[in-house]
Amino acid sequence: MNDQGSVDREIVRYERGGPSRESDRVTVEEPCEIRLGGAPVAVVMRTPGHDRELAAGFLFSETIVAPGEIGTISACKDPDALNPENIVEVKVVPGVEIADTLQRNFYATSSCGVCGKASIEAIRLATERLRDATRFRRDIIAGAVPALRAAQETFEATGGLHAAGLLSAGGEVLVVREDVGRHNAVDKVLGWAYLRDMLPLSGHFLVVSGRQSFEIVQKALVAGLPLVAGVSAVSSLAIDLAEEGGMTLVGFVRGDNFVAYTGAERVI
Numbered sequence: 001m002n003d004q005g006s007v008d009r010e011i012v013r014y015e016r017g018g019p020s021r022e023s024d025r026v027t028v029e030e031p032c033e034i035r036l037g038g039a040p041v042a043v044v045m046r047t048p049g050h051d052r053e054l055a056a057g058f059l060f061s062e063t064i065v066a067p068g069e070i071g072t073i074s075a076c077k078d079p080d081a082l083n084p085e086n087i088v089e090v091k092v093v094p095g096v097e098i099a100d101t102l103q104r105n106f107y108a109t110s111s112c113g114v115c116g117k118a119s120i121e122a123i124r125l126a127t128e129r130l131r132d133a134t135r136f137r138r139d140i141i142a143g144a145v146p147a148l149r150a151a152q153e154t155f156e157a158t159g160g161l162h163a164a165g166l167l168s169a170g171g172e173v174l175v176v177r178e179d180v181g182r183h184n185a186v187d188k189v190l191g192w193a194y195l196r197d198m199l200p201l202s203g204h205f206l207v208v209s210g211r212q213s214f215e216i217v218q219k220a221l222v223a224g225l226p227l228v229a230g231v232s233a234v235s236s237l238a239i240d241l242a243e244e245g246g247m248t249l250v251g252f253v254r255g256d257n258f259v260a261y262t263g264a265e266r267v268i
Helices: 050-059 136-152 154-157 180-192 214-222 236-245
Strands: 006-014 017-026 030-036 037-044 068-076 087-092 106-110 114-117 160-167 171-177 203-206 227-230 248-254 257-262
Touching: 030 050, 037 050, 037 068, 050 068, 050 087, 050 180, 050 214, 136 160, 136 171, 136 203, 136 227, 136 248, 160 180, 171 180, 180 203, 180 214, 214 227, 214 236, 236 248, 236 257
Parallel strands: 030 087, 037 106, 203 227, 227 248
Antiparallel strands: 006 017, 030 037, 068 087, 106 114, 160 171, 160 203, 248 257
16 A cells, blocks of 8 residues: 555544643545546545556456456546546447446445445346365465455554455465455455456455455455455355355454355365
8 A cells, every 4th residue: 555545643642641642644535436438437435546456346346347348547637527536537448338237326435335226136246156176275264364464554554444465375465455445455456456367366365354245255256266264254145145156255264263154165
């Protein structure tokens, strides 16, 4: 994360010796408007930084674009835009048609993810059941969480960011991204992979710093990830979706211990 991810704010700290005024480092949260072909698609509350990856990952994980369909991603050049630094312009390659049925004007908060879709049914995106036979060693899964934590530079300064990391089956950390929203951190990681033509992500796994919700599992399934691990709990709907999609879902990774909610056959 670059310096955009945190700022100094004046605070009053209350301790036994009494109040004291000082400066504290806090996480930045700002809106990012994603435009596709000149039309606004989403407003995402995010931590600035890696916005190209965020846009690519969001559009891909929401199945709005497929691998290879994004042509360019650039900063907004609209002279009338109020905050052009918070607008990302995405254009598809010539010949690609975006579906007319695209439900535009998503609103994504940093806490709950995408809101405002047309119906509950539209939340569940079409994904095929995973056929990835990759197996993952217990020590590799357990070691992913401390590896993620070691790469969280802005969290170290602020204590206020989630993180997601992409690892190989052998435990190599390929990329880590931080954001005020856990789903944004995942989108940044998937966007990183999208822009490097790495999708689908067979033979890799995702580790996240917070709880694992339906939306995170869904994004991982779209990317073809056979395993998702996290330091915290998982939701019932996340378990159901992982089971349906053939994914290994691991939670409560603490030290050498963790819980496999689905797909335990991949853990060796």
